[in-house]
Amino acid sequence: MSSRNLMRVSHLTKYFGDTPVLNDVSLEVAAGEVKGIIGPSGAGKSTLIRCLNGLEPIDSGRIWLEDTELTAARANLDRLRSRIGFVFQDFNLFTHLSVADNIRLGLRRVRRLGRDEADHIVHRELARVGLESKWQQYPAELSGGQQQRVSIARALAMEPELMLFDEPTSALDPESVGGVLRVMRSLVAEGMTMIIVSHEMAFIEAVANDVLFMAEGRVVEEGSAEQIFQHPQQRRTRQFIDGIAAALIGEASEEGGGA
Amino acid sequence: MNDWLAFAWPHLPALLKGTGYTLIIWVVAMLFGSLAGTGLAVTRVYGATPWRRLATGYIELIRGTPLLVQMFIVYQGLPQVGIVLSPLTAAITAIGLNTAAYQAEYFRAGIRAVRPGQMQAARAIGLSRRRAIRHVVLPQAWRIALPQWANEVVIELKYTSVAFAISVPELMGQAQMIGADTFRYFEIFLVAAVIYVVLVGLVTLLLDVVERRYALRH
Numbered sequence: 001m002s003s004r005n006l007m008r009v010s011h012l013t014k015y016f017g018d019t020p021v022l023n024d025v026s027l028e029v030a031a032g033e034v035k036g037i038i039g040p041s042g043a044g045k046s047t048l049i050r051c052l053n054g055l056e057p058i059d060s061g062r063i064w065l066e067d068t069e070l071t072a073a074r075a076n077l078d079r080l081r082s083r084i085g086f087v088f089q090d091f092n093l094f095t096h097l098s099v100a101d102n103i104r105l106g107l108r109r110v111r112r113l114g115r116d117e118a119d120h121i122v123h124r125e126l127a128r129v130g131l132e133s134k135w136q137q138y139p140a141e142l143s144g145g146q147q148q149r150v151s152i153a154r155a156l157a158m159e160p161e162l163m164l165f166d167e168p169t170s171a172l173d174p175e176s177v178g179g180v181l182r183v184m185r186s187l188v189a190e191g192m193t194m195i196i197v198s199h200e201m202a203f204i205e206a207v208a209n210d211v212l213f214m215a216e217g218r219v220v221e222e223g224s225a226e227q228i229f230q231h232p233q234q235r236r237t238r239q240f241i242d243g244i245a246a247a248l249i250g251e252a253s254e255e256g257g258g259a
Numbered sequence: 260m261n262d263w264l265a266f267a268w269p270h271l272p273a274l275l276k277g278t279g280y281t282l283i284i285w286v287v288a289m290l291f292g293s294l295a296g297t298g299l300a301v302t303r304v305y306g307a308t309p310w311r312r313l314a315t316g317y318i319e320l321i322r323g324t325p326l327l328v329q330m331f332i333v334y335q336g337l338p339q340v341g342i343v344l345s346p347l348t349a350a351i352t353a354i355g356l357n358t359a360a361y362q363a364e365y366f367r368a369g370i371r372a373v374r375p376g377q378m379q380a381a382r383a384i385g386l387s388r389r390r391a392i393r394h395v396v397l398p399q400a401w402r403i404a405l406p407q408w409a410n411e412v413v414i415e416l417k418y419t420s421v422a423f424a425i426s427v428p429e430l431m432g433q434a435q436m437i438g439a440d441t442f443r444y445f446e447i448f449l450v451a452a453v454i455y456v457v458l459v460g461l462v463t464l465l466l467d468v469v470e471r472r473y474a475l476r477h
Contacts, residue, residue, distance in 0.1 A: 055379055082385025092380035095475055096398045105394060106384035151380075158384055 005066075006031045006162055006193050012051060012061030014044075021047050023217040025061070029162070029195060034188055036208030036225065037197045040240060043214040045197040046089075049166050052195065053084045065162070082110050085155030085163040090171050091147040093139035093154070099126070100135040103154045111158065125153040129183050145176025149183055156187075163187065165196040201244055205229045213237045267450045270437050277433030278454055284350050284419045284429060289412050291355035296362030300400075301392060303363065304370045314363070321360035326421050329353045334425040350422035350429075358415050365407040369400030402475045409466040413459055420455075430454060 007029040014022040021044045029035055037045045050056040052063060054070055054077045063070040070080050094102050100122050107118040126132045129149035139147055148168060155163060165184070169177045181203050187194060188207045198204055204211060204225065211228040213221045213236075221234045232238045267274075302314040321329070333356075334349035344352060373396050381391035401408075420431035428436070434451035438444040 053383060055383065078382075078385050078387050081383055084383075086380075086383035088376060088380060088383075090376060092374075092376035094377060094380065094395055094399075096402060105381075106386070109390055109394060110385040154384065 004031045005029065005064075006033075007052065007066075007195075008064045009052070010062050012048070012058055012063065014047060014051065014056065014058045021217050022051070022058070025214075025217075025219055027212060027219070027222070029193060031161075031193055032191050033210060034192075034194045034196065034208050036204035036211040037195065037214060038199070038201065038204060038211060038228075038240075039214035039220075042216075044217040045214055046166050048214070049164050049195060049197050052164055053081050053086050055086070078110075082106070082158050083161050085152075085158060085160035087148070087152055087155055087163065087165045087168045089167040091139070091144070091151045093147050093151055095139055097138075098135065099131070099137050099139070099142070099150050102139070102150060103157045106154065106158050121157050125157045126150075128156065128186075129153045130179070143176055144172045145179045148172065148176070148180045152180070152183055161193065163192055163194045165194065165198065167197050167199065169198065169200055201229070213240065215240070263446050263450075266441075266443060266446055270447065270450075273433050273437060274430060274450065274454060277428055277430040278458070280347070280422075280427060280429035280432075281416075281419050281458070284347070284354060284422055284427070285412075285416050287351050288355040288358060288419075289415060291351070292358035292362050292415075293408075295355070295359035297366055297397065297401075299359060299363035300366035300370055301397070303367050305388075305392065318360045318363055321357055322364075326353065326357050326418055327424060329357055330421060330425055346422070346425045346427045349425055350419070350427045354415060354419060354422070357418075358411065361411050362408060365404040365411060366400055368407075369402075369404035370396060372403045373399045399475065402473050405470050405473060409463075409470060413462055413466070416459060416462060417455060 005028050007027075009025060009027045012022050012025040013020060023044075025044075025048060027035070037049065039045055047056055051058050052070075054075075058071065061071070065080055065083060068080060069075060070077065093099075094105065097105065100119075103122045103125060104118050107113045107121055108115075113121070122135065123132060126135055129152055131146060131149055131153070134142060134146065134150070139150070142150065148171075152168075168184070169180050172180065177200070181200065184194075184196070184203075185207060196204065196208070206225075208225045211223065211225050212219055213228055213232070213234070215236050221228060221232060221237045223233070227233070228237060229241060232241055299314045299318060302310050303318075306314065330350065330353035333353040334344065334346065337344065337349075377395050377399065378391055381395040382388070386394065419429060422429050423432035423435055426432065430451055434447045438447045441447070
């Protein structure tokens with residue numbers, strides 16, 4: 001992993017009314033790094049990741065993508081966003097467009113590619129997420145997991161330098177989760193720089209180089225996956241990790257009891 | 260019945276010529292109304308406050324006044340400020356301005372019904388707001404509004420008959436003239452009514468095909 005910083009966030013603060021949802025959040029993402037963001041609901045994880053590509057306005061703080069400041073008054077946000085892939089919890093595929101056209105739109109209208117080149121990329125990216133045969137289908141004809149994989153292909157087609165995932169498996173039924181995580185794992189293997197907000201703790205523990213634990217709008221603890229999941233330093237982190245473990249054990253024993 | 264046909268037959272060319280005018284008024288006014296209606300709807304949803312207020316004011320003004328009054332203002336009022344329009348142009352202008360306000364409201368409801376995530380996803384791949392509206396929001400809004408839009412354009416097809424009041428020789432105007440010549444108003448208006456029914460039927464069939472073709476899949 002190179003130590004070059006691809007994204008830098010310093011002292012980010014955001015309020016909803018009088019309530020701070022992000023309170024002095026700073027982080028750095030090196031090229032090739034996979035950063036996991038975990039924490040309880042309402043911790044500000046999704047708000048944070050949506051600020052990182054300018055989908056949410058911020059109240060103070062600064063964000064850089066390499067040397068370009070996203071938060072500068074004159075920042076060309078459209079251009080910056082095209083360099084950052086974003087995957088939504090509820091996919092947000094364009095409902096009026098076929099799978100191929102969903103991917104083609106950005107290629108044609110943002111990257112300004114010709115038809116042939118765009119089509120080539122459409123099929124390449126669909127193959128990458130294992131859905132090459134679905135190019136003519138419409139989003140409503142696909143399962144949730146398939147829609148999410150198309151949305152990943154749509155983001156990848158822009159050839160982003162950084163991929164942001166906002167709880168990409170939270171809206172999926174359990175059997176669809178695996179397919180999406182497999183695609184994400186292959187991106188990790190390719191060396192893609194990724195920031196992942198997720199409740200899939202086992203996945204985060206397995207793929208993240210670095211994990212941020214957030215609660216009440218603050219970064220409570222940041223460290224290696226091993227530190228956060230096995231040896232959390234902060235009491236709040238320990239509570240959260242132990243709570244999940246307890247819930248999992250509870251679920252397992254319930255299932256055991258029922259069988 | 261035979262008597263009616265024998266009476267109506269020689270007048271059919273005149274009635275069909277009138278039908279031609281009806282269709283011209285309707286098609287041009289609907290095209291204008293769809294474009295202007297889309298612009299008004301986008302302004303009402305996304306525009307800066309002064310523009311939004313202006314669009315809202317226009318829509319309320321048009322919807323609050325009768326088409327006939329609007330048509331007379333365009334045809335007989337505008338010449339006082341130096342804008343003289345032929346009856347046909349005045350009719351198209353008045354009906355176009357009128358339907359734009361109604362269509363704007365249907366399109367606006369359509370835009371509001373597009374899920375916010377669609378705009379966010381469009382912005383996330385780097386589309387500007389303008390392009391996101393054009394390529395993502397409007398195509399969906401238009402499909403959502405399609406049934407009401409279809410209803411509106413069918414209503415307007417019948418409202419073109421108001422143009423007879425400013426002496427446009429459309430279907431109603433022709434029937435009126437033939438009636439005045441022959442004093443057989445009953446027969447000639449019934450024939451005109453039948454032509455309207457056939458037109459509305461054809462247009463409705465066509466719009467059904469369009470609605471099925473473009474229905475949003477959910």
